[in-house]
Amino acid sequence: MKSCGCKSRFNAFFMKNLEWYLHHVYGNYKKSLFSKLGKDVLEIGAGTGTNLPYYRPHTNLTVVEPSRDMLNYFLEKAEKYPLNIHVVEGFAERLPFEDNSFDGVVSTLVLCSVSSPSQVLKEIKRVLKPGGVFIFIEHVKAPENTLTAKLQNIVYPGWKWLFEGCDVKRDTGSIISSFFPDATYKKIRFNSPFIPVNYHIIGYGTKRN
Ligand SMILES: C[S@@+](CC[C@H](N)C(=O)[O-])C[C@H]1O[C@@H](n2cnc3c(N)ncnc32)[C@H](O)[C@@H]1O
Secondary structure, three states, X not given: OOOOXXXXXXXXXXXXXXXXXXXXXXHXXXXXXXXXXXXXXXXXXXXXXXXXXXXXXXXXXXXXEOOHHHHHHHHHHHOOOOOEEEEEEOOOOOOOOOOOOEEEEXXXXXXXXXXOXXXXXXXXXXXXXXXXXXXXXXXOOOOOOOHHHHHHHXXXXXXXXXXXXXXXXXXXXXXXXXXXXXXXXXXXXXXXXXXXXXXXXXXXXXXXO
């Protein structure tokens, strides 16, 4: 488990207080993406539960999250939603589920922070049923020679330290496409106050084999 130190508490508090902004910028995209999900869903890195309002009532939602501080907020909020929730404290690099278990897997702002995105995507694909969907919203590496790219280079070490492994320069779209070759996603540049994480990918892929 990740330690429950000051940084972990700060990150949980920070994400909790960012929820209104995440609903503001992603809300409509999430409504559309989450409508693709079936009954049995896995969310990795569910954090404080920002995505809870977007699940269909009575979804069987399994959550894998390593931070006890995030989970404290998540569990408090989860009671308000008509979902069948099963929480697992753990890391998405090693999912404790059988192959072909879920109709859908969700990852929002998580693949930037995991220690091995390839291992996580391998696991996501393994636990998805054939025809199941993987939906994602992730911030990504900015195009070369942009102001954001320059800023990403500058803030990279400090950002990674403060936000517990968050890599602002990760080319997550390419990694997703190598596991879900048919993945479709929009590339969006938000006018965000958080400039180093301005560029986002928002989309989904399907498990074909
Ligand atoms: C920036 S927060 C995003 C939380 C939530 N998904 C959202 O959109 O608000 C990143 C989350 O990923 C979790 N996380 C970090 N490494 C992880 C890993 N290896 N496996 C699963 N979750 C992880 C963190 O604990 C945190 O809750």
